[in-house]
Amino acid sequence: MKGEKMVENKLNILVVDDDRRMVRTICDILKINGYEASDAYSGEEAAEKVSAVTFDCVLMDIKMPGAGGINALQLIKGHAPDLPVILMSAYATEDVAIEAKKQGAYAVLAKPFDVQMVLSFLSLLRREESILIVDDDPLFCKTLTDILQSRGCRVQSEHDPGKVLDHMKEEYKLVVVLDIKLGDTKGLDVLKAIRKKYPTKPVLLVTGYRDEMTDSIKKGLQIGAYTCLYKPLPDEALINAIKEIRRKKLCAVLGEAFENAPVAQGINACASEMSSRAVRGKNGQA
Amino acid sequence: MIAQIINAAHYSVTLYAASSMLVGGAIAILGTFVLFKEHGSRVGLVFWTLTLCLCLWLVGFGAAAASPIKIIAHWWIRAAFMGVAFIPSLVLLLALEVAQRTHMSMKLIRASISVSTLICVSVYYPNLFMTSLYHYSWGYYAKFGPLGIAYLFYFGGVTVYVLRLYWTGYSSSTNEKRKKRFQGLLIAHSLGYVAAVDFFPALGVPIYPFGYVMIVPFLVITASVIVKYKLVDITPALAAEQILETMQGAVIAVDLEGKIRVVNRAAREMLGREQSELLNSSMTTLLDIAPEFLACAHTGNHGVSRDIRWPARSGLWSEVNIAVTPVTGGNKSTVGLVYVAYDITERKQAERSIKKLNEELEFKVQERTKQLMDAQDELVRREKLATLGQLAGTVGHELRNPLGVMSNAVYFLQTVLTGADETTKEYLGIIKSEIAAADRIVSELLDAVRTKPPHPQLVPAEGLIRMSLEKCRIPEGINVEVRSETQRSVLIDHHQVKQVFINLINNAVEAMPNGGRLTLGAADAGDGGGVWFIFKDEGGGIDPANREKIFQPLFTTKARGIGLGLAVVKNLTEANGGKISVESELGKGTTFSVHLPVAS
DSSP, rough: OHOOOOOOOOEEEEEEOOHHHHHHHHHHHHHTTTTTEEEEESSHHHHHHHHHHSSEEEEEEEESSOOHHHHHHHHHHHOTOOOEEEETTTTHHHHHHHHHHHHOEEEESSSOHHHHHHHHHHHHHSSSOEEEOOOSSSHHHHHHHHHHHHHEEEEEESOOOGHHHHHHSSOOOEEEEEOOSSSSHHHHHHHHHHHHOOOOOOEEEEEOOOTTTTHHHHHHHHTTEEEESSSOHHHHHHHHHHHHHHHHHHHHHOOOOOOOOOOOOSTHHHHHHHHHOOOOOOOHHO | OHHHOOOOOOOOOHHHHHHHHHHHHHHHHHHHHHHHTTOHHHHHHHHHHHHHHHHHHHHHHHHHHOOOOOOHHHHHHHHHHHHHHHHHHHHHHHHHHHHTTTGOOOHHHHHHHHHHHHHHTTSSSTTEEEEEEEEEEEEEEEEEOHHHHHHHHHHHHHHHHHHHHHHHHHOOOHHHHHHHHHHHHHHHHHHGGGGGHHHHHHTOOOOOOTTOOOOOOOOHHHHHHHHHSSSSSHHHHHHHHHHHOSSSSSSEETTOOOOOEEEEHHHHHHHOOOOHHHHHHHHHHHHHOHHHHHHHHHHOOEEEEEEEEOOOGGOOOEEEEEEEEEEOOSSEEEEEEEEEEEEEEHHHHHHHHHHHHHHHHHHHHHHHHHHHHHHHHHHHHHHHHHHHHHHHHHHHHHHHHHHHHHHHHHHHHHHHHSSSSSHHHHHHHHHHHHHHHHHHHHHHHHHOOOOOOOOOOEEEEEHHHHHHTTTOOHHHHHHHEEEOOOEEEEOOOOOHHHHHHHHHHHHHHHHOOTOOEEEEEEEEEEEGGGGEEEEOOSSSOOOOOGGTTTTTTTOOOOSSSOOOOOHHHHHHHHHHTOOOEEEEEEETEEEEEEEEOOOO
């Protein structure tokens, strides 16, 4: 979320590798693409720098003398738990990837990696995205907007289901929070309309009718809703869900499959789901 | 003279004469009985001769006593003394035979027979052994001359020696039967020697010669000893007969005409016929014996034997080892042949089964050897792969770092040189694509050498195809068709099998540079269980000459490539308990079939 606050400034990326030419080339590429780039040549040095300076992303080699990438990742997470870390390795194997993701790495890229992919990731990281809330209850919209704005999110709200698609045109939306029980038009119809026009847009369903709505929710999830949350909304669950969606979208850029969260298991379940997946990157780059 | 002797009118029967002659006759009968009982053994012969001499003595003296005519009496007594002369030597011989010491005492035997012969001869010389006759109340009786006195000493000496011999035999015997035998003979002889009282009248002492009475217990005891214990345990004749009947080998003796004369029990049993059927029948009708074999036997070669088949009872055949030896008569000429046969049916069967087992063993050994060699080849192949793997792993990974840097550098240049001329841009593009090509080679190499054990999980068959397909770049012009005919899940390591499928899909795509249809399918394997996956392309097909080699590492027909793709496919498939096969037709296309296991 830091990226959104620093919209006026350049993102600062820390590049860590014991291979100096690797660090040099990556830094140069980042710089000509409008990023700040710092270098570090060991895991220890990286952890030190993270504790001193605020970075927006870390790109780090796994196999390094001394503290390797995985150890350094743990140190970095200790200083900045939310800092996105992308690991890279010439020795990328499934075991290493699984371990790295367990430790919180966004992705493990196999060298030589697709620079364009990393740049796409960074540009998404840089972009400020807003959340659209669609609910017929103005009070609910208001409170949710306040909550999300206090967390640094840009929020828009809409009471009229008919105007939802107009909002979508205007700006890049990270997520749409949609109340499944709407006055005239059924929430599912709105969902269908969004899915049709923007098939990759994550839609979070919200409902106050846990029991009666089961079928609608099932249908909604079948159509492709990300997950469903029940009113009254627990703030943390919603914030976590939004964070997770953002993270998944970022990971998707790095080649991870974007998967909707399993229902009723809470949002964080997707992290472990993702960790079981294989290293990506080989097929997309050639 | 003979007419006078055989004239019954010249005799008047007295009690003494009758009793004496009766006992003499009985003794002769006993001797003959023993001779038969002992199967004509030497000891039986000696005993028989002894009884004849005793008989001669008793009958002679009896007849002499019965005759009132002096001349006739004299004739009978002389005849009787001829028997008496040999009694000591025969008693001695019998004792030595029973004690089985004949062979050690040949000189003694010869000496005693010589003495007896001399005495026998001297009987006919007047006034030497016998001077004249006494006439006692019971009739005429002999009157000893000087040699008669000497004979008494000879008789006495032999008597002592014989009794001592029996005594020694009795006291030294450990065998109960033998002891009883010596005991009986000792008693019988002791009583029998009382008959020496008959010598007293011959010396002029008028004692009634009741010797024949003492011969009766001698007779009874000796007879009972013979019946109960026999005179000797074993005689060669008895032994021969017993051995012949009890021996395991079949013995058939034939005469010169080939007629069977002797068959033993084993022969009868082995041929399954009665003795009466066999005796006098012709050997050649019974057995088919090669003439040269017989010729061999006739020349006197011993130990000529061969294996033949022999008709056993109830139409069965036995296998026998038969040996033939000639039997020679007294003048060393051949009088017949003896066949000795042993049943070797079981041995032959055992030999055959051993031979069969040996052959089977040999076959198994060859089979195992082949398996071992195959395993060895496989091991060498794997070893080769493992060594290659270590090297490739190190080199490959290390290559990726410089490749990464190069890739970054090219990207940088492409970004900054946006205004460069087309050739520069083209060259940068070439570098970029070559880096990608190099990386592909490294990836293929690393995939080939990664030998991690699989972690099997249940994965839906169709899902496996779709997941693999997602990871492949399918160019324009290739039409992919997925046909899943099963809902089953396979039990495999999906990372590894996906790699297999990706390789096969990429392979199929590369086989169709001008486009075509790629058919992917999954179907139940039916009886064997498991699922078959197919990857069918419409490419150029595989040259039949290369079909065997495509799964070998480092084999490739592509201009670019190190020939590891299909080696990886085979290794990973087999590691996951699967198998792979390929069908291909030149110009029409290739189909790879991968069989994978389901949960048992």
